[in-house]
Amino acid sequence: SQQGEEDPQALSIxxxxxxxxxxxxxxxxxxxQWYRQNSGRGLVHLILIRSNEREKHSGRLRVTLDTSxxxxxxxxxxxxxxxxxxxxxxxxxxxxxxxxxxxxxxxLMVKP
Amino acid sequence: xxxxxxxxxxxxxxxxxxxxxxxxxISGHTALYWYRQSLxxxxxxxxxxxxxxxxxxxxxxxxxxxxxRTGGSVSTLTIQRTQQEDSAVYLCASSPVGGAPGxxxxxxxxxxxxx
Numbered sequence: 098s099q100q101g102e103e104d105p106q107a108l109s110i111x112x113x114x115x116x117x118x119x120x121x122x123x124x125x126x127x128x129x130q131w132y133r134q135n136s137g138r139g140l141v142h143l144i145l146i147r148s149n150e151r152e153k154h155s156g157r158l159r160v161t162l163d164t165s166x167x168x169x170x171x172x173x174x175x176x177x178x179x180x181x182x183x184x185x186x187x188x189x190x191x192x193x194x195x196x197x198x199x200x201x202x203x204x205l206m207v208k209p
Numbered sequence: 210x211x212x213x214x215x216x217x218x219x220x221x222x223x224x225x226x227x228x229x230x231x232x233x234x235i236s237g238h239t240a241l242y243w244y245r246q247s248l249x250x251x252x253x254x255x256x257x258x259x260x261x262x263x264x265x266x267x268x269x270x271x272x273x274x275x276x277x278r279t280g281g282s283v284s285t286l287t288i289q290r291t292q293q294e295d296s297a298v299y300l301c302a303s304s305p306v307g308g309a310p311g312x313x314x315x316x317x318x319x320x321x322x323x324x
Contacts, residue, residue, distance in 0.1 A: 138298065138320075139315050140252075140300065141315075185251055189310055197311050201250055
């Protein structure tokens with residue numbers, strides 16, 4: 098089974114609203130990353146949060162990490178139609194040999 | 210600078226034929242990864258190269274799948290005797306030396322359709 102599991106699987110909101118996506122994982126991690134994918138093609142790296150960090154911001158993105166609960170959340174504030182995409186979390190466990198383990202993703206639709 | 214490139218962008222092949230997928234990593238990136246993404250799913254790790262060697266082939270789903278990397282640069286993923294369940298997007302990523310652990314840059318993928 099996949100290390101990361103995103104919740105919800107699909108999310109539909111109006112432009113201007115905030116979108117929150119959650120990710121749970123099973124093993125210890127070195128870091129956790131969030132990626133965005135448009136139309137099922139290449140992934141764009143959004144943000145990396147290390148295991149000793151609890152919160153990180155990048156523009157309209159806010160990521161939190163709770164290692165005790167093995168979970169992370171991605172918040173997109175003031176969403177735009179252009180934010181419509183699939184969002185994946187990926188974990189990098191210690192000693193993984195650089196292999197990222199991805200969750201199933203959240204499909205976000207932002208309606209104009 | 211140029212990102213990771215993959216070719217072809219789309220490939221349609223008949224069941225039973227062999228296919229080759231190519232990945233050009235970012236120049237100077239020593240690590241290269243192949244992932245597979247089935248429709249509506251997350252990414253599944255296939256194989257990882259450090260230089261020209263592949264220390265981790267654990268994700269290759271069957272012996273019909275193989276990959277090589279030459280000159281520490283271009284990599285080719287070969288699928289022999291393709292099956293319909295091989296239909297997926299195949300994504301390649303590369304990592305820089307000294308980057309953050311797990312830092313990977315992805316190419317646009319090759320969409321493989323086996324008919």
